[in-house]
Amino acid sequence: MADKEEPKKDAEKIEKNYYTDVPFKTNGNFHVKGAANLDWGMKKHLTNIFNPKSGNTVMFAFDHGYFMGSVSGLERLDILIPQLIDHVDVLMATRGALRTCVKPNFRKGIALRVSAGSSMINDDLSNELISVDVEDAIRMNADCMAVQVFIGAPGQLSSINNLSRVINAGVRFSIPTLGVIAVGKNMERTSQYFKLATRIVAELGANIIKTYYCEQFDEIVAACPVPIVVAGGKKLSEKEALVMAYNSMQGGARGLDMGRNIFQSKNPVVMADCIGKIVHNKYTDKEAWEYYCEKTKPKK
Ligand code: 5RP
Numbered sequence: 001m002a003d004k005e006e007p008k009k010d011a012e013k014i015e016k017n018y019y020t021d022v023p024f025k026t027n028g029n030f031h032v033k034g035a036a037n038l039d040w041g042m043k044k045h046l047t048n049i050f051n052p053k054s055g056n057t058v059m060f061a062f063d064h065g066y067f068m069g070s071v072s073g074l075e076r077l078d079i080l081i082p083q084l085i086d087h088v089d090v091l092m093a094t095r096g097a098l099r100t101c102v103k104p105n106f107r108k109g110i111a112l113r114v115s116a117g118s119s120m121i122n123d124d125l126s127n128e129l130i131s132v133d134v135e136d137a138i139r140m141n142a143d144c145m146a147v148q149v150f151i152g153a154p155g156q157l158s159s160i161n162n163l164s165r166v167i168n169a170g171v172r173f174s175i176p177t178l179g180v181i182a183v184g185k186n187m188e189r190t191s192q193y194f195k196l197a198t199r200i201v202a203e204l205g206a207n208i209i210k211t212y213y214c215e216q217f218d219e220i221v222a223a224c225p226v227p228i229v230v231a232g233g234k235k236l237s238e239k240e241a242l243v244m245a246y247n248s249m250q251g252g253a254r255g256l257d258m259g260r261n262i263f264q265s266k267n268p269v270v271m272a273d274c275i276g277k278i279v280h281n282k283y284t285d286k287e288a289w290e291y292y293c294e295k296t297k298p299k300k
Contacts, residue, residue: 018222020252031055033254034226035207041174045143046207048109049090049176050227050254054280057255059111059229060088060272063146064259065097067118067125073263077101080263087272092257095132095140111178111257112142115162126155126184130162134169144176144208145169151197153184160204167205179206180231191216198224210257213248221252232258238265238274239289245278246285255279270295 028036032046032055050057062081064071074080078101081091090109091102098110116131128148137145147166150159159182167177179201183189191214198209202224209228211220221228230248232241241261248256256275265271274292277283283291 018219020218020222022222024225032207032227034202038207039174042176042207045109045174045176048143049111049208051089051280055254056249056279057090057109057229057257058088058272058276058279059090059092059109059255059257060084060262061092061111061231061257061259062097062263063093063113066094066113066116066131067122068120071260073260073268080268083269084262084272087269087276089255089276090143090257092146092259095136098140109143110141111144111146112137112140114145114166115147115159118148124154124184125182126150126153126159128155128159128162130165134166134173134175137169137175138173142175144178146178146180146210147206148180148182149197149201150182150184151200152187152193153182160200163201163204163206170207171205176207177205178208178210179204181209181211183212189214191220194220195223198228202226213244213251213253217248217251217253227254229253229255229257232256232261235260235264238267238271238292239285241265241271242274242278242288242292243285245275246283246288249278267292267296 024033030036031052032050035046062074077097081102085106090111092111094113114132115128117128118125145166147163149163150156170177181197189212194211194214198211198220201209207226210231212233213230230253245256262268262271274288278288
C-alpha cells in the first residue's frame with residue numbers, strides 16, 4: 001500500500017488537466033453521463049429524472065424534515081407540494097412526507113431519502129444509518145435512493161458504508177443511488193473538498209451526485225463520471241439563487257436540486273419556473289430574473 005503521505009505530495013507536484021472542454025467520452029447514445037452500461041430498469045429510472053431532451057433535471061428537495069423538523073417554508077407539505085408538482089421534474093422527499101402529504105396521482109420522478117440519524121440538536125450531523133430498505137423504495141416506486149455522505153467528518157466511514165449498502169441493493173433491483181455530499185459545520189466549501197468528495201462517491205458507484213456550486217466547478221464536473229445536480233443551500237435572494245443556478249449549469253451541472261431557495265422564496269412556484277427555464281430552456285440568470293420580476297410584479 002502506497003505511503004499515505006505519498007499521494008498528497010505527488011498530488012501537489014504533478015500538474016492536473018481536467019480537459020474541461022472535452023465532452024465525456026464513454027456515454028454511447030444514452031443521455032445520462034456514466035449510465036451507458038446500465039440495464040433497462042436503471043436507464044428508465046434515470047430517464048424519469050433527467051429529461052431526454054435537455055438531459056437535465058429540476059429536483060425539488062423537501063426532505064429537510066428528516067433532521068430539521070418543520071423548517072420554515074415546510075410547515076404544511078400538504079398545502080405546498082400540490083402547488084409545486086407541475087413546476088418541477090422530481091420530488092426529493094422522505095417516505096413519511098410522501099405517504100402522508102402527497103397524493104400518488106402525479107407523474108414525476110421520486111428521489112427517496114433513505115438515510116437518517118442526524119438532527120439539528122446534534123453537534124455532529126455525520127452519524128447516519130440506512131433508515132429505508134430497498135423493498136420500501138420499490139413500493140414507493142423510487143427513481144433513486146438518496147444517501148448523505150460525510151467525507152472528512154467523524155461519520156465518514158459509516159456514511160460510506162451506508163452509501164455502499166444502498167448502491168448494492170440498488171444494483172440488485174435496478175434503482176439508481178443519489179449520493180448527497182454533505183459539508184460538516186467545520187468544513188469549507190472548497191473545490192478541493194468537492195473534487196475529493198464527488199469523485200470518491202462516484203467511484204463507489206453512485207449514479208447521481210448532489211453537491212454545492214463552488215469555484216472551479218467545471219473541473220469538479222469534468223472529474224466526476226456521473227451527473228452532478230446542485231443543491232441550493234441556505235436561502236439566498238431570488239436574484240442570487242438564479243445566478244448560482246445559471247453558473248452551475250454553465251459549469252456542467254445536469255440540474256438543480258433546490259429546497260430552501262424554492263420553498264422559502266416569497267414566490268415558490270415562480271421560482272421553480274425560473275429554475276426550470278435556466279435548466280431546460282437555456283435562460284441566462286438575467287433572463288430568468290426578468291421573468292421572475294414580470295411574474296411577481298404587483299397587479300395594477
Ligand atoms: C437536506 C438535503 C437537501 O435535499 C439539499 O441540501 C437540498 O436542499 P437545499 O437546496 O435547501 O440545500 O440534502 O439534507
